[in-house]
Amino acid sequence: MLGVALLKVPVTDIDHAVAFYEEALGLAARFVAAEYGWAQLDGASVAIALYVPGRGGGDRSPGGSVDFHLSHDRLDELLSTVRRAAPDAAIHDNDDGSRSLEFTDPDGNSIKVMQRG
Structure with missing residues (x-):
């Protein structure tokens, strides 16, 4: 059975991105x-x-x-936590009835968090 080992996000500055x-x-x-x-992040x-x-x-x-x-x-x-670091959150x-929290990181990567359940 296959699983997902990690998700990768390209950034320009590791230390700045980790802090974000x-x-x-x-x-x-x-x-x-x-x-x-x-860098690898847990949580x-x-x-x-x-x-x-x-x-x-x-690349x-x-x-x-x-x-x-x-x-x-x-x-x-x-949202209240994310908004401190990403004011555009x-x-x-x-349209499909789902809800999502959307924001960009400092490198312009679009991050989407879907409501579970």
Whole structure:
């Protein structure tokens, strides 16, 4: 059976990105190797990796959709935490009846967190 090992997000500055994701989403850095342009964060159901393109983690350019959505049980509570780090954070009522919290990180990556349940 296949599973997901980690989700990768391209960034320009590892230390700045780690601080943002820790503050915005409450994730915790498990491993940071700025010299290799790589960090791994815990606190989600799957590890989230941040990487500087061209330094071994991948070559996607920062910015735009990261091609995955996170999930959370209480979007309204999460919004108040995320908004401290990402002032553009907003909850959307989607056409399919779902709700999502959407914001951008400092590198312009679009992050979407879907309401669970």
